[in-house]
Each structure stands twice: as C-alpha cells, then as structure tokens.
Amino acid sequence: MIEEEIKEKYLLAGKIAYKCLTDAAARVKPGVSIAEMVEASEDQIIEMGGEIAFPLNISINADAAHDTPSPGDERVFEEGDLVKVDLGVHIDGYVADTARTVDLGDNALLVEASREALNTAIRMIKPGIVTGEIGAAVQNEIEKRGFKPVSNLTGHGLDHYMLHGIPMIPNVAINGGTTLEEGMTFAIEPFATTGTGHVSESPRVEIFSQIAKRPVRMPAAKRLYKEIMKKNSLPFARRHYYSEKSDMALAQLIRNGVLRGYPVLHDISGSLVSQAEHTLIVTGDGCLVTTAENNRI
Structure with a gap:
C-alpha cells in the first residue's frame, strides 16, 4: 500500500507533468530553437510548483533517449523530424515521468504503435499481473503495425528520489517477471522503431x-x-x-x-524511433495514471 500523503505528491507531480508535457509538445515546430523550447518547458515546471526530476529529453529520429541541449546549442526542429519529448517532475522526490512523440513528418502509424502499446499495457494493470505479460502485449501492438519494439529499453519502478527501480517493465515478451502489487509506482514506456529494435550508446x-x-x-x-x-x-x-x-x-x-x-541512445542511422510513456500507481482493481488528464487514459 502507498501512504495517502505520498500518493498525493505523486498525483501533484503527475498533474504538473501532464500540463507541461502538453505545452512542451505544442512548442515543437519546424524552425523553433530546441534550446529555447527546453528552457521554456523546464521553467514552466518550476513556475507550476514542481521540481525538475531530470533534464527535458529531446531525442530526434534515430535517437531514442537521453538527448538534451548542450550549452550554446543552435539546433532547431526541422520538417520531417520525429521528436521524442520526455519530461520528469518531482514533488519532494516523488516523480512523474511522461513522454510523447511529436511527428513533424509522415509517421502517424509509428507514433500510433508506441502510443497504443502503452494504452494496451495500462489497461492490463492490476495486482497479480506479471510484467512479462505486459511486455508481450507491448510487443504485439508494435509488431502488428509492422515495427519492432526496442528490446533493451524498459519501463521502470519509481521511488523516493529514484528513477529506475523495481519493477522493470519490458517492451518484449519475457518469461515471468515481477508480479504487480497494490501501491507499486512505475513508468511504462514503449519504444517502436523502424530499425533493429536495439539501441546503442552514441558519443x-x-x-x-x-x-x-x-x-x-x-x-x-x-x-x-x-x-x-x-x-x-x-x-x-x-x-x-x-x-x-x-x-x-x-x-x-x-x-x-x-x-x-x-x-544518447540510438538505433541505426536512418531509422526512426517513437516513444510513449505514463507513470502509474497500482490500485486494488486497476491503476491511477498520474500523468494523464483525470488520471485515466
């Protein structure tokens, strides 16, 4: 079980994250400075009473995660870009982690693949579900649209000032895994790719x-x-x-x-990666989606 005071902090962090991610995604347009967009979004988190849980990630095209502007970064969003916006907010160390993909090209089905994989996974969440079953559902939703799930990126447990803990939520089918219990808090984040389905580290x-x-x-x-x-x-x-x-x-x-x-983690050159992510708290009969409007998808 989760203490009510702690749950309220998770929910407040999620409410701020939902609004800030929605506004951040709306700022992603061709010609817009990536650095200025990120600064405005991180400032908004503070203005709304939250704290930045991690730097706003802006990962483009083949890049899947961990990119953020460098000092003096002069990059701008370009026509055709597939932009992952990954944002984290915390209240006293209790984190909301959420992401969506903004398509500046013609990649609606790839964006749908990660989004619907996430929604399908969320609908499964309740005590007693094993994480390997969630991974199988994520994989199925992505593959039936003709793409590959990124097998070496996962969802992750959240705890006090901790971004990556138990349970690990796979994006592919595995045998067994963690059995979900009421009060568990974690992020699910499917990645769909036109590439190999495996990311590696860039310099x-x-x-x-x-x-x-x-x-x-x-x-x-x-x-x-x-x-x-x-x-x-x-x-x-x-x-x-x-x-x-x-x-x-x-x-x-x-x-x-x-x-x-x-x-920065990336698939092969020329590939495209989409991402969708929400933070959840397992309840007695389902879950609260802290980073969704009204805590439901």
Whole structure:
C-alpha cells in the first residue's frame, strides 16, 4: 500500500507533468530553437510548483533517449523530424515521468504503435499481473503495425528520489517477471522503431547523475559537487551548471567516480524511433495514471 500523503505528491507531480508535457509538445515546430523550447518547458515546471526530476529529453529520429541541449546549442526542429519529448517532475522526490512523440513528418502509424502499446499495457494493470505479460502485449501492438519494439529499453519502478527501480517493465515478451502489487509506482514506456529494435550508446553525453560521495580537491570541482549534491542523485544536464571551468570540473568528478554520464541512445542511422510513456500507481482493481488528464487514459 502507498501512504495517502505520498500518493498525493505523486498525483501533484503527475498533474504538473501532464500540463507541461502538453505545452512542451505544442512548442515543437519546424524552425523553433530546441534550446529555447527546453528552457521554456523546464521553467514552466518550476513556475507550476514542481521540481525538475531530470533534464527535458529531446531525442530526434534515430535517437531514442537521453538527448538534451548542450550549452550554446543552435539546433532547431526541422520538417520531417520525429521528436521524442520526455519530461520528469518531482514533488519532494516523488516523480512523474511522461513522454510523447511529436511527428513533424509522415509517421502517424509509428507514433500510433508506441502510443497504443502503452494504452494496451495500462489497461492490463492490476495486482497479480506479471510484467512479462505486459511486455508481450507491448510487443504485439508494435509488431502488428509492422515495427519492432526496442528490446533493451524498459519501463521502470519509481521511488523516493529514484528513477529506475523495481519493477522493470519490458517492451518484449519475457518469461515471468515481477508480479504487480497494490501501491507499486512505475513508468511504462514503449519504444517502436523502424530499425533493429536495439539501441546503442552514441558519443554524445549531456546528462549526468551523482553515483557516489568521494573527496574532491579541485576548487571548481568542489563548487560543482556542492551544487550537484542538492539534486539528491537525480540527473542533471551539463547546461544546468555551465561556466568557464565547469567542463573541467565535470571531467574531474567523473574521473573520481562521483558522477556517471548517460550517453544518447540510438538505433541505426536512418531509422526512426517513437516513444510513449505514463507513470502509474497500482490500485486494488486497476491503476491511477498520474500523468494523464483525470488520471485515466
């Protein structure tokens, strides 16, 4: 079971996330600055009383996850782009994680594949369901539309200041898995692709998080470390702390084992990936979708 006070924080985070994602998606238009769109969306989270759970991810075309603007980023959205907008909000460490795909081209069926896989999965949620069954349903919805699910990306449990915990929600059929229980909170996020169905790491890394506490000598690294500690291990973007010496300080913290990076994840060149995501709380007879209007799909 989940305490009522905690549930209310999850629900408030979800309400803010729903509004901010809806507005963020509406900002995605050809010619619009990606950096300005992201800044406006992250500012809106704060203005609405939430906190940023992770940098707004804007992953385009073959990129599936973990891209966000770099300092001074001059990219703009282009006609034909398939844009994944992935947004996280927290209230006192209780997270809402949600995403949708904005199609600036002609990819309606691919967008539908991930969206309907998500909706089908949500309709299955109740105590006693095993996560492998959810993965099978996600895979079926994507494959029957002629695409592949991304097998090495999954949904994930959410907890206090924790973005990736139990249960893991696969995007393909697996034997067994976790049996869902009332009060479990997690995100389901199907990815559909025209590519291989497997993502790999690119050289681009703009998102980091703290993974350990270690002594640091360099003054600039000490200052950055002090600021990062306020995130309580939640991810941040390089642009959030950018200054004349911040890249050198960031590199020092990585070498010291204080931070880890999250490379952009992508399918093969020329492929297209769509994503859809909601955060849920399992109830006695179903679930609350915290990141949907009125908590229902």
